[in-house]
Amino acid sequence: MLAELRGLNEECGIFAVWGHEDAAKITYYGLHSLQHRGQEGTGIITSDGHELSGHKGEGLVAEVFNEQVLSKMNGSAAIGHVRYATAGGGGYENVQPLLFHSQTGSMALAHNGNLVNANLIKSILEQQGSIFQTSSDTEVLAHLIRRNSGWLMKDRVKSALKQIEGAFAYVILTENELIVALDPQGLRPLSLGRLGDAYVAASETCAFDAVGAEFIRDVLPGELLIINEDGLYSEFFAESRDEALCTMEYIYFSRPDSSLNGINVHTARKNLGKRLAMEAGIDADVVTAVPDSGVSTAIGYAEASGIPYELGLIKNRYVGRTFIQPSQALREQGVKMKLSPVRGVVEGKRVIMVDDSIVRGTTSRRIVSMLKAAGALEVHVVISSPPIKHPCFYGIDTSKKEELIAHSRSTEEIRRLIGADSLTFLSTEGMLEAIGRPNTSKNCGQCLACFTGEYPTELYPDSLQYYYQK
Amino acid sequence: MLAELRGLNEECGIFAVWGHEDAAKITYYGLHSLQHRGQEGTGIITSDGHELSGHKGEGLVAEVFNEQVLSKMNGSAAIGHVRYATAGGGGYENVQPLLFHSQTGSMALAHNGNLVNANLIKSILEQQGSIFQTSSDTEVLAHLIRRNSGWLMKDRVKSALKQIEGAFAYVILTENELIVALDPQGLRPLSLGRLGDAYVAASETCAFDAVGAEFIRDVLPGELLIINEDGLYSEFFAESRDEALCTMEYIYFSRPDSSLNGINVHTARKNLGKRLAMEAGIDADVVTAVPDSGVSTAIGYAEASGIPYELGLIKNRYVGRTFIQPSQALREQGVKMKLSPVRGVVEGKRVIMVDDSIVRGTTSRRIVSMLKAAGALEVHVVISSPPIKHPCFYGIDTSKKEELIAHSRSTEEIRRLIGADSLTFLSTEGMLEAIGRPNTSKNCGQCLACFTGEYPTELYPDSLQYYYQK
Amino acid sequence: MLAELRGLNEECGIFAVWGHEDAAKITYYGLHSLQHRGQEGTGIITSDGHELSGHKGEGLVAEVFNEQVLSKMNGSAAIGHVRYATAGGGGYENVQPLLFHSQTGSMALAHNGNLVNANLIKSILEQQGSIFQTSSDTEVLAHLIRRNSGWLMKDRVKSALKQIEGAFAYVILTENELIVALDPQGLRPLSLGRLGDAYVAASETCAFDAVGAEFIRDVLPGELLIINEDGLYSEFFAESRDEALCTMEYIYFSRPDSSLNGINVHTARKNLGKRLAMEAGIDADVVTAVPDSGVSTAIGYAEASGIPYELGLIKNRYVGRTFIQPSQALREQGVKMKLSPVRGVVEGKRVIMVDDSIVRGTTSRRIVSMLKAAGALEVHVVISSPPIKHPCFYGIDTSKKEELIAHSRSTEEIRRLIGADSLTFLSTEGMLEAIGRPNTSKNCGQCLACFTGEYPTELYPDSLQYYYQK
Amino acid sequence: MLAELRGLNEECGIFAVWGHEDAAKITYYGLHSLQHRGQEGTGIITSDGHELSGHKGEGLVAEVFNEQVLSKMNGSAAIGHVRYATAGGGGYENVQPLLFHSQTGSMALAHNGNLVNANLIKSILEQQGSIFQTSSDTEVLAHLIRRNSGWLMKDRVKSALKQIEGAFAYVILTENELIVALDPQGLRPLSLGRLGDAYVAASETCAFDAVGAEFIRDVLPGELLIINEDGLYSEFFAESRDEALCTMEYIYFSRPDSSLNGINVHTARKNLGKRLAMEAGIDADVVTAVPDSGVSTAIGYAEASGIPYELGLIKNRYVGRTFIQPSQALREQGVKMKLSPVRGVVEGKRVIMVDDSIVRGTTSRRIVSMLKAAGALEVHVVISSPPIKHPCFYGIDTSKKEELIAHSRSTEEIRRLIGADSLTFLSTEGMLEAIGRPNTSKNCGQCLACFTGEYPTELYPDSLQYYYQK
Numbered sequence A, B, C, D: 001m002l003a004e005l006r007g008l009n010e011e012c013g014i015f016a017v018w019g020h021e022d023a024a025k026i027t028y029y030g031l032h033s034l035q036h037r038g039q040e041g042t043g044i045i046t047s048d049g050h051e052l053s054g055h056k057g058e059g060l061v062a063e064v065f066n067e068q069v070l071s072k073m074n075g076s077a078a079i080g081h082v083r084y085a086t087a088g089g090g091g092y093e094n095v096q097p098l099l100f101h102s103q104t105g106s107m108a109l110a111h112n113g114n115l116v117n118a119n120l121i122k123s124i125l126e127q128q129g130s131i132f133q134t135s136s137d138t139e140v141l142a143h144l145i146r147r148n149s150g151w152l153m154k155d156r157v158k159s160a161l162k163q164i165e166g167a168f169a170y171v172i173l174t175e176n177e178l179i180v181a182l183d184p185q186g187l188r189p190l191s192l193g194r195l196g197d198a199y200v201a202a203s204e205t206c207a208f209d210a211v212g213a214e215f216i217r218d219v220l221p222g223e224l225l226i227i228n229e230d231g232l233y234s235e236f237f238a239e240s241r242d243e244a245l246c247t248m249e250y251i252y253f254s255r256p257d258s259s260l261n262g263i264n265v266h267t268a269r270k271n272l273g274k275r276l277a278m279e280a281g282i283d284a285d286v287v288t289a290v291p292d293s294g295v296s297t298a299i300g301y302a303e304a305s306g307i308p309y310e311l312g313l314i315k316n317r318y319v320g321r322t323f324i325q326p327s328q329a330l331r332e333q334g335v336k337m338k339l340s341p342v343r344g345v346v347e348g349k350r351v352i353m354v355d356d357s358i359v360r361g362t363t364s365r366r367i368v369s370m371l372k373a374a375g376a377l378e379v380h381v382v383i384s385s386p387p388i389k390h391p392c393f394y395g396i397d398t399s400k401k402e403e404l405i406a407h408s409r410s411t412e413e414i415r416r417l418i419g420a421d422s423l424t425f426l427s428t429e430g431m432l433e434a435i436g437r438p439n440t441s442k443n444c445g446q447c448l449a450c451f452t453g454e455y456p457t458e459l460y461p462d463s464l465q466y467y468y469q470k
Helices: A023-033 A067-071 A118-127 A137-147 A153-163 A206-211 A248-253 A265-280 A294-305 A328-332 A362-373 A411-418 A428-434 A461-468 B023-033 B067-071 B118-127 B137-147 B153-163 B206-211 B248-253 B265-280 B294-305 B328-332 B362-373 B411-418 B428-434 B461-468 C023-033 C067-071 C118-127 C137-147 C153-163 C206-211 C248-253 C265-280 C294-305 C328-332 C362-373 C411-418 C428-434 C461-468 D023-033 D067-071 D118-127 D137-147 D153-163 D206-211 D248-253 D265-280 D294-305 D328-333 D362-373 D411-418 D428-434 D461-468
Strands: A013-018 A041-047 A052-058 A077-083 A098-102 A105-115 A166-174 A177-182 A191-195 A198-202 A214-218 A223-228 A231-236 A286-289 A313-315 A339-341 A350-355 A378-383 A422-425 B013-018 B041-047 B052-058 B077-083 B098-102 B105-115 B166-174 B177-182 B191-195 B198-202 B214-218 B223-228 B231-236 B286-289 B313-315 B339-341 B350-355 B378-383 B422-425 C013-018 C041-047 C052-058 C077-083 C098-102 C105-115 C166-174 C177-182 C191-195 C198-202 C214-218 C223-228 C231-236 C286-289 C313-315 C339-341 C350-355 C378-383 C422-425 D013-018 D041-047 D052-058 D077-083 D098-102 D105-115 D166-174 D177-182 D191-195 D198-202 D214-218 D223-228 D231-236 D286-289 D313-315 D339-341 D350-355 D378-383 D422-425
Touching (some): A013 A166, A052 A098, A052 A105, A077 A166, A105 A137, A137 A153, A137 A166, A153 A223, A177 A198, A265 A294, A265 A378, A265 A422, A265 A428, A286 A294, A328 B023, A339 A362, A350 A362, A362 A378, A362 A411, A411 A422, B013 B023, B013 B177, B023 B198, B041 B105, B041 B166, B052 B098, B098 B137, B105 B137, B118 B137, B137 B153, B153 B166, B153 B223, B191 B206, B198 B206, B248 B265, B265 B294, B265 B378, B362 B378, B362 B411, B411 B422, C013 C023, C013 C105, C013 C177, C023 C041, C023 C067, C023 D328, C041 C105, C041 C166, C052 C098, C077 C105, C153 C166, C153 C177, C153 C223, C191 C206, C198 C206, C265 C428, C286 C294, C313 C362, C328 D023, C339 D206, C362 C411, D013 D105, D013 D166, D023 D041, D023 D067, D023 D077, D023 D198, D023 D206, D052 D098, D098 D137, D118 D137, D153 D166, D153 D177, D265 D294, D265 D350, D265 D378, D286 D294, D313 D362, D339 D362, D350 D362, D362 D378, D362 D411
Parallel strands (some): A286 A350, A378 A422, B286 B350, B350 B378, C286 C350, C350 C378, D286 D350
Antiparallel strands (some): A013 A198, A041 A052, A041 A077, A098 A105, A166 A177, A177 A223, B013 B077, B013 B198, B041 B077, B177 B223, B191 B198, C013 C077, C013 C198, C098 C105, C105 C166, C223 C231, D013 D077, D098 D105, D191 D214, D223 D231
């Protein structure tokens, strides 16, 4: 399951609002609905037209902010961020939005994604005397904006955006302007909405529902939106290239109630499950999901196959960051922490276990063995994505040392390693059809790099070293 | 939904272990799996054979305990508790287990349930000079145990248990004995298990799975278990009366992976859903659940009716105790906090909304209106229990001022109040058959008081005043 | 220095106010000025005429209370407490005031002192079925009050006070009455004041200055004050016995700006220093104090001897409860935490080091050696009290295992052990004259038990065991 | 008293150690002894020879660090900082040391002082594309170091130091070097010491005593110390100019046990008091100090005048950052928080009140009135420094809006405003002689700018604007 990678990726969530008297609170509720995209840190910066100020901290939205803090955050514009820690780059300094003051004005930035040429740019800027205080890609853009000349902020931003490459969705706030930008491949999701007279932007549409806003449209690849007192103005900073939205957003990241490209994620997952049932064609007694991402898929699988869907695995909702891990001895005695099999459901049954993906395989092996210990006669693992064979450089960094189990192994070899009675990966074609992006032309509009190795952007030495070290 | 009542009830979870070198840690993991039964406070008391000591606090298990605290809790026996706050009785003092020292020995108690004659006993004891420091029923039992004579602890406990009436599951720990007791009607669930050479007891069997223990059997109504270095010894403190297990444990409280009376809760709920589909016979496009308790039921409903099950409502998992409630103005603009409708699923559809119960009706009305605002054409509310017409005195206290919507209203009147297109309550017979306790004889073994008004115990003035004020 | 004993004693501070609209806040400021009497925990209980409520916690007054908590504490009467932890009896449960609810009314109590027959009474009450939840003497009085019959609260309190023996200053609050009581020997200080129309009572008069109240008079030994809407009413619960105020209150405990028996503590200490200078007659270059209690004394010593007073030892004000103790290795390298010698002041000088007392001697030895390491040629230790040869049972419990260095040693032996060039204890006569309580008659009005072994009350087995184990 | 200014100044403390296996702990204890120089935030950065890492936070040293955090801070070199919040520049970002990573190495800086050309440099650097993330002067130096070319770190630092002007004491740590630098006027104190084989540097010598280190010498004005595995190397980055140590370090800032220029601060203050007694020649009954800075001075005054020194004012040690300020109403009723007069000492007496300085005069007025309310017949205010007539630009920023009471008023006018019976300021000559820096030549080695308006450095527009707005 892709959750194995969490802790390694930089998947985050961003939110922005312009023109609402309760900008900070709206952002609070918006970020709260994006909490599944990052739980390590969060921040909000507001503008009252004269200055930028804000608050940030490590932890959940509901932990970092309280009534007192929020009530002091005035202003009708705000941007916010929820963040996942990267391997080495945790800590308060890296919590976004980043806020930069200069004698000519201030600027706050929040970023979802990963640049592939960040280190290259950093080297050049450092040689020119720049100092970086965070390990965040976001700071790279800030330096580029500052160093570019141009009378208007939007022109400096535009020049800067042309210099960076990779996956990025940005919201940038100055005293009197909100700028929203998406990378030329549209690798990360980013949508625009309307809340009364105010504009909102968010990583996922579920944030619009959370604040009572209406969806207008997705931000387009290579698009730059400038929102200020004159209204909303759109232009493109890049000649549009082929769209390549991260497919894992459908498979795993996004909330079921969000829509990507006009397709509801829950529905897409049900379709993945239906297609998977067709492709797998396994005879069994119950279908069960690895919660939470596998649930919609499993429901679809059950519907198409006629095999009943059951809660064969229960997830404990109260596992927090401070939970005490069981010792090895206790673990061997059977102490469980996060997932429990439901003996009354799986005992004596042939079980189909639906998951989103297999990365390292260790979690899959643990769950299969848990189900068998609870009495499952057979465990058939069905996966709603093709094998992940290649690293991602766009925000889901696989570390160098942790092998992708599918990188150099056949499905049969993986099956044996995880101890399943059968293992089925969804085909690439099946996946694309299920999410409504059939591969009829050369370009399906989705990034498939982790399955196929075909990357939609240039790669740079600091990206490539991951690849060749494997 | 019954969750409306939370904050008003005293539903809790208890856990005990005897004879395991990691008694405190085992209790920690056990309580963690019972966290759904109470999130306001928790505590663990251990015995090392010479003295009792422990730690408790307000908050979640993972918040109250840390490695350092747990590592200092020695001893091979422990009891623990997770607690729901009552209306007026929150605060550190009321967090259990309660620990009482005297010059002749110590005693710790943890309790799940509610006594109906607690105030009566308190009055008598106070007239005799006793002082109560908590508002908890648990302290009443402690005083009775201390005042009863008898050479053996178990005899004093037995005498004390005969004096109290109501719903109660107790675990009591002294320096050298663990005592487990259940009320004569077995109103609260309580099970016995084995973990290697150690004994464990817990409110639900999911705690056994969490710690790798094996289920032995349910504790019987009116039974007293004494566990000490001589082993396990059982006797009855009450001539067994008719069993009357709280039916809401199946409908709402228990975790889907627990078993009550040998019946898996998830399976029971699916059966409730199937029966409900038969009884309701509604034509619609999608079945959706009010999460979490409605999920299993909705799956069963979908299976039986052939109408597809969809995620029409999403629950935000990150709503914590410190979350900032939206103001009325923001709420009216559509800011949501806990439940979001999935527009992509319900828009233009006739929706069947499955919930466990209706108490005050306000939540149901809000969800119906949310679904309609998200584009649902019709909303048919189906409820997996009969109308709740009578207050509960056994741990789910309905407050005096909050009317039960069904107390004096017809189903049609309720339907109109919640704005649904149709409303179906499951019949009592249907419910009992679905959970495998058919009402063939006078006694089905379940408490049905909140539906029928027939209470399985005596009632006392302080219970009855609730009733007559309504 | 007596501070060595801290952590072992039960010296505390109490405050009460009746008839002020800001009762909780007044108590907050009063307790804050008594913070030197106890830093481990604090609490305030208020009465609004109908019910008692409050807040307490572990830590300093400024840590436990905040604006929000205080602003919710309504009522025109309040009692409060600051507490020192006892060896084994720390923890939230023992933080005072203790609050007891019964069906006929509530009662809160706060206590400064130590009962000598508490365990005896506890045994008897436990045999009669009482349960004690704290290890505090305060709970003993609560039980006695409850068990005594009598129509009026004051009569029940009076009967209860007659049953206890030892050192005690109590403030007791009910819904409509404030009761203030002092033990028959007046072992602990307790004063009465007036703040506009309101009455206040406090352990030390500095609390009156802190809240702008006027001192009326000290509460008398064996006196009971009842304050309610009818005004202030005084009676005696004990036939007055010989007054025996703890002499250490002058020497060490009380704040320099308080007055005891009409004598300002700073002035008393200066007089102690002057007398000590006369008795010691040492030739030296500088006089320095062990801060803080030795400061006034050293000033007096310098004035009388003509030897200049210097800051030879500096106390770090920022040593808090959470400070990290230096390891043994670092300590040996000279890492200091709390007291630093001032090399520029003591180097090459003959130093007179003024301290309040010597208990175990370890601290004195450390300071002498610190001064010598900083270059002092000679260190003459002068102590403003006689040798402490006997344990105290009235609130300054010396533990069994920690020997009093003076119990069985001559002054010369002690001098050698602490490494001083000379050692002078003040004579008992000198001490009494200096504090204005000359020993002209048999009874000077002061308790001298720790110097002479003559205890002003009966002793009981649980007190005496300390003595005989030494 | 100068403490009025606190909250407005940037007075801080720095500490560094090179070559000690417990570098982080040594720094912890060193900073703890410098806590009086700043209580708002603190941090420590260590180097293990390969990388820099650390921890910082808002609050006291003992609050920000705990055993767990410290035990993870490996490395044999460390720098640390305690900080005072500036008016607008509080917050986590501004807590020092600042840590800067680049692809060619890392660098940490901590700073005590204030630059007078910081804003000028910032403007220039921003025009060249630099981004500043803090409002701290320290970041200015970091940018200059990075932008200067030079093969060796020390050469880049040297060039950078030549560009800045004002008061500065810096400690700079890289992976393999510790650099210590003092401004050309030596405006801030900075000393060098030895701890076994390790070197230490600190703002005050009291930190050497705290960690068991030996004082070697003061760092010289314009000196740059480089400490690395080759040993200690000294050079000057500035042609030495006239020394001008801040005189307020003697009067107010430094701890009594520190030595500045070989003069013990307590002794210097006593001498100030003796000289003040001579100059004032007032007849009175008692001498009392405004604690803490006035204590040594008052002792000297008493010694020289023969008038007894008494504790006429008591400071509450437990006033923390979270203390609840009394409302205006309570303040008028006499509620006191920080300072209490000792009625028993001042009643009916003619009191000499010794303080270090008068800035705005409001505090002096409050104390005089407090003493009179406590019964003082006369209050004679004597001040151990001349009138402060000019703003300071070197770390003790007087804000624009808060007038210096002495700027345009005679001593008599001030006396009337503060309600004293007499007011004496020490003469400049008297002050310099007392601290052993007699004004025999043009240059006494002390900065007297706040008294005379003669500033030892150039001033720049952003400094001067303070001046002309007054």
